[in-house]
Amino acid sequence: MTRAPEQPLDPLGWCVALALGFWLLVLWNLAIPSAPYFDEVHYVPAARELLILEQFNNREHPLFGKEMIALGIAILGDNSWGWRILPSIAGMLALFASMRAVWFATLSRFATLTSGVFLATGFHLFVHARIAMLDIFMIAALATAFWQLAGAMREPETGRWRLALAGVALGLALASKWNAVPVAMVPGLAFLALRWKAGRRRLVLSRRGSPVPGITLAEAFIWLGLVPLAVYWITFSPGYSFEVNGIENGILAHHRLMLDLQTQVLTRHPYESTWPEWMLNLRAIWYLYEEVDRAQRGVMLVGNPLTMLLGLPAIVWCALRGIMHREAAHGAIALLYGVSLGLWLFAQKSTQFYYHYFLPSGFLLIALALSLDDLWKARWRKLAIAVPVASVLLFVFFYPILAAEPLQRSDSFAVWTWIESWR
Template sequence: MLSRLRDRPWTTALLIACVAQLLFLWGLGRPGKLSFDEVHYVPAARTLLALAYPANTEHPLVAKAFIAAGIALFGDTPWGWRIFGTLAGTATVLGVFACLQLLFRRTPVSAFGAGLAMLNQTLLIEARTAMLEVYLGAFTTLAIAALLWSMRGRPALRLTLSAVLFGLAVGVKWAAIPYVAGAGLLLIWGKSDQRDYWPGLSLFPALALFGLVSVGTYLATFAPAFFYAQDPLTLSRLIPFQVEMYQRQTQILAPHPYQSSWWSWPLLIRPIWYFYEPDNGVQRGVLLLGNPAIMWGGLVAVAACLWAGWRRRSRALLGVGLLWVGSLAVWAVIPKSLGFYYYYHLSSIWLCLALAAAFHAYAKGRFARANEWFALPVLMLFVYFYPIISAAPLSGPQAFNRWMWLDSWR
């Protein structure tokens, strides 16, 4: 059966997606009250659903529209707030599979990376929390997959799809803008390379197509704001409103107990308690903490990809390594007064790509099954941390101490 699945990559992807969706749905109603930044985005989604007035105007509308759709379809309940987030989490897993399949064309490599994404812990938590990050991860991952797909044929159509997905990603959060710029640079490099990765589509039409569609999609995501009962958006205010958003996003904020610097995120120095209090009669907790095996092992994998990519002239390996480096480097220059560990969500996904790529590059001979050995501690750690990443019932208020490896995790 396994040999048959190797020859049917998208059947494998569908099976992994089903497992991921079940995992994300299990216990979705826990906690039964708003947690962490849900207190901002769920009320904003309610206001958007009612088309009442502008709310949470420092971020675009796409993620809040999905939360609002969940409320409309499933009620103003924890399931309604979070249901579309689980689908976005599953889409992220599929996006990881697609990226690896397009880069390496090896179903075991793609399945391994997708499995890591499912078990990296941050994706589970974000998929079950009504915030922005899971939608940002889904659209960005799928957009990159579509961009890679456009290099395989039918470039205009597939590049348009990628541009739409990138526009939606920016419509979730402006943190996707550097990826749009990176895609533009990839287009320039790909057209200048002797292999010409987008044959039949010259450089300037390709850039124009990509830029116009991505920007147009982003601006179109503000359509609901034109129908607010109070202070509706107008065409003349659409561009000035972007300036207002920038001013809100770059304002100086008061210190926060969970703030952290970008360089600390890969080291797991300061995770975030999204929730820790009694809920439905029992103590529950949700700690945004990446799987240590993936988060720390992934750093070695990034270095391995960069080294192998340089030595072997492998564009795929080098690209995977640079994707993670770039995703972290942008936070060193983005003018944000405060940083938080959840900003590392996209980077944590790219670590899964790097691990799959590194094992593919180096696991040869008697180490051919090294990825399976690595998967064991990943799974064990996921099970070990599951009670405090899933809001499972805990024994009491001090139960969290069992999982506190570092004082900074408290």
């Protein structure tokens, strides 16, 4: 007789606790600054227009993120709480969904919770959960999609409804920002590749084989191809009702306008940067640094100095594990990092900023968690624990200029600007 295989215990309760704790921290002084700051000056007025449908502004971006900001205004009023409450909830969802995706992909409690700690303390998620911008809704939707996709692969009996939810989430990600396009294409292409590799004679109609037994390739095309496009199109519905600059010549003409606006050549901006600088964490953006609400305050977007750099060898490690040892989760996270970053190697966008690294940085941090999980399994447990602990300590140190806390002097920024390009 042999022992039954050990069944790992789902850390669902810990995932809920970590996500709720993160949200409560985000909510602390969420209304400060009380006036719109950084790109809120574009998206808050666009959300207001969605509530009255007079003039269609900010037409270069899809509508879903602005619709969510408008919903917050409708619920809590046209104030800083109303602008930011839905982004804060999206941040909590992004964290929870990411942990659930890692759990279903790995069945590792350590990798799941460590990825949550890294995302919560990696600076990007926290800063964007506290500001009315579009990126957080894209991240939340993509995280939800990958949660459901990983769940469908782990529990094929739930595959149909999980793929349907994933399709809706992919559509909402596309409807938040176009940055999601290359990543949103990966699930459908991966389904095709895996089913092709399974060698089924009836490729399109066979229900057997990975990644989700019981689901045909034809049905997967509906959930991961047609449903996202339909959801994306539905989110443009308010655009037809604007009195000025509405979608009058059809959705295709509107998208040509969007593309023209996205690719127009802009004047140089002091905060613009390039993807190598993002990878090396060399260029910060000050979303805010001025005297507001009776105190000197600042909000700096930069990556956690420890995990952003440790994540680079972790990505290489995951890629090697995926190629040489057929570790699916490792290979997938390296692929997603490469796809999400690769967009910016070829994007016809004249001006790029560090916040465009938000999505790739999330995959980077999960790759670091998977790499440390390998150390944990190899009994290097003190080292595996030391990194997330150090990440938390750095987050605590940087917290005042991540959360617009009162600063002592006008030159207090020097405490956190460790290199010249962070100033």
